[in-house]
Amino acid sequence: MAQLDPRRQPVRLTPMVFVTAAALTVGTLIWRVFQPLPSTLPAMDPSAVLALETRALAEAAARPGFAQPTNVQIMLRAGETxxxxxTRSGVSSKEAQDAVxxxxxxxxxxNLNKGMSVQAAIARPExxxxxxxxxxxxxxxxxxxxxxxxxxxxxxxxxxALEESVRDERRVAIGTIDGSLITSATALGATPNVTGQVLKLFAHKIDFERDIKAGDTFKLVFDRKVTESGRVVESGxxxxAEINAKxxxxxxxxxxRKGDKDAQFFDEAGKNIKGFLLATPVAAARTSSGFGMRRHPIQGFMKMHTGIDFAAGTGTPIYAAGDGVVADAKWWGGYGRWVRIAHNKDWATGYAHMSQIRVRPGQMVRQGDLIGYVGSTGNxxxxxxxxxxWYxxxxxxxKDAKVPQGTILAGNDLVVxxxxxxxxxSMIAMADQKRTQDNAASQTLAMKASPYQYEETGAANKLVAKTERKNIPLRPALSSTRGSN
Known part of the structure; x- marks a missing residue:
């Protein structure tokens, strides 16, 4: 039996345990509070960021006395801050100033430019x-x-701040022209820069007004830069380029080519297709008057028309038909604002009735360079x-001038x-194959969704109902081609 020593103070364990635990807890909290933050936070996925933004706006929308927020595009006007x-959108001047x-x-x-756009979510009072x-x-x-x-x-x-990563993308666009080449190619992801290159490229081969018909096909391969969300930020x-027409x-x-500053275009045999002169030096124009004798629309009598008229809206860009030196850039009587380009000692081109001239005499120009804009000056x-x-x-x-042809690749240039x-x-063949497979899959899904299907019975196809009763002809198919509808 233990003896009680009156000289020793009794030890109570329970309070000491509580005190120790409390000290450890406080220490842990202090350590966590004062723990240094990481210098760089992990980047958030753009979709997660957008989801958080949507959630924040939804929570902010639940404000008494105000309607649900609406997205408003605000365009900066000339001289406007x-x-x-x-403030013009309806928010208070203080809130606008705080936001800015x-x-x-x-x-x-x-230093903001006129026309700059911002997207705002605004809740208006009920x-x-x-x-x-x-x-x-x-x-x-x-x-x-x-x-x-x-x-x-x-x-x-x-x-x-949100910054999306940007990737380089090489795109193959294969389609059928419906309306115009520009709208059809744009629908498949071609940028204005790409469609503009196509128009210039084919300008000496194809009249886009007369030669292109609905149902003609095209194939394009081009580079572009795309964000994670799929938005094109830079056209390459x-x-x-391929057009099936005429x-x-x-x-x-x-x-x-080695030593060249810029790339050029060649046909399948390696021949430079850059024609000496463009057949149509203005894009998206129609021929309103041809070469030859005609009744002058102003003077009223028969007179030789020494060129071709291309009708287009005022301000439509005009391009140099070929490489050369600007010989004239001036007002020239009934021709109005006039530009003449000497391409060599034999060939020259002239451009009349321009609204603006963007070149000067003696200036060197390359085929496709901007030289002015369509107008109605002069007669x-x-x-x-x-x-x-002129020759x-x-x-x-x-349309009939026999102009010089381009060069042909040879040696190492031809090999490369x-x-x-x-x-x-190979890229186009793969894209064509995938397109065919996708179309076949779409047709299969459409047939499965339909209560009818085609079966080949003898010499002709017949449309039969997809029921347990077999071989019940409903009506002859419209075509003997298998799978037609």
Whole structure:
């Protein structure tokens, strides 16, 4: 039996355990609170960022006395500040100024161009004339960069920067022309830069007004830069173009020869297809008057028309038909604003009735360079380009002029070109095969969804119901081609 020693103080374990545990807990909390933050936070996935933005706006929308927020596009007017533009949308001037002050921490809010656009989420009051509330604001500060401002319930504004990663993409577009080549190619992802290159490329081979018909086909291969969300931020170069029109197929391949500054286009045999002169030096125009004798629309009597008229809207760009030196750039009587380009000692081209001239005498120009804009100056009944071609100072019909042809690749250039051509041909073949498979899959799904199907019975196809009763002809097929409908 233990003896009690009156000189020793009794030890109580329970309070000591509690004190020790409390100390450890407080220490742990202090360590966590004062633990340094990581220097770089992990980047968020753009889809997750967009989801958070949507959630924030949805939560902010639940404000009493205000309607559900609406997305408003605000365009900056000439001489207008961003704060004034936001106030014009209905928010208070103080809220607009606070938003601009926060945005100014991340980008220049002073030197803004007219037409700059911002997307705003604005909640308007259900009653009365109170100012609207700014719940969110998105400003695009670069091709793949944007700033997003959100307002919480207590009115606190927060700013976040989002930058999407950009990838290089090589795209194959195969389609049928419906309406115009530009609209059809654009629907398949071609950018204005790419379609513009196509128009210039075929300008000396195809009249886009007369030669292109609905149902003609095209194939394009081009580069572009695309963000994670699929938005095109930069258009690249056209690598291949093919148009099936006028009963034949024309194919062009891009290739940059050693020592050349820019790539040029060659046909399948390696012949430079850059014609000496463009047949149509103005895009998206129709021929309104041809070469030859005609009754002059102003003077009223028969007179020789020494060129071709292309009707187009005022301001439509006009391009140099070929490489050369600007010989004239002036006002020339009935021709109005006039430009003449000497391409060599024998060949020259002229451009009349221009609204603006963008070249000067003595300037070197390359085929396809901008030289001015369509107008109706001088003796003219409406906006159009009068285009002339001269050979040894004699006017020629631009449609029939036998102009010099391009060069042909040889040696190592031809070997490298053929390797590049094979690579592009393989890409197109794969895209064609996938397109065929996709179309077949779509047709199969459509047939499964239909209560009818085709069966081949003897010499003709018949449409039969997909029921347990077999071989019950409903009506003859419209065509004897298998699978037609």
């Amino acid at each position: 961003l704060s004034q533009a936001l 002050a926060l945005l100014s921490q991340a980008f220049d809010v002073v 009653e009365g004339r109170k100012p609207a509330q700014l719940l969110g604001l998105t400003v695009r500060t670069g091709p793949a960069k944007q700033l997003t401002l959100t307002t919480s319930h207590d009115g606190t504004m927060r700013l976040r 170069n056209l690598l291949y 009963g034949g197929v024309t194919r062009f391949y891009s290739y940059k 003219s009944t409406g906006p159009h380009l009068h285009f002339e071609v 040894k100072n004699h006017p020629m019909n631009p 070109f053929n390797a590049r051509k094979h690579e592009i041909d």
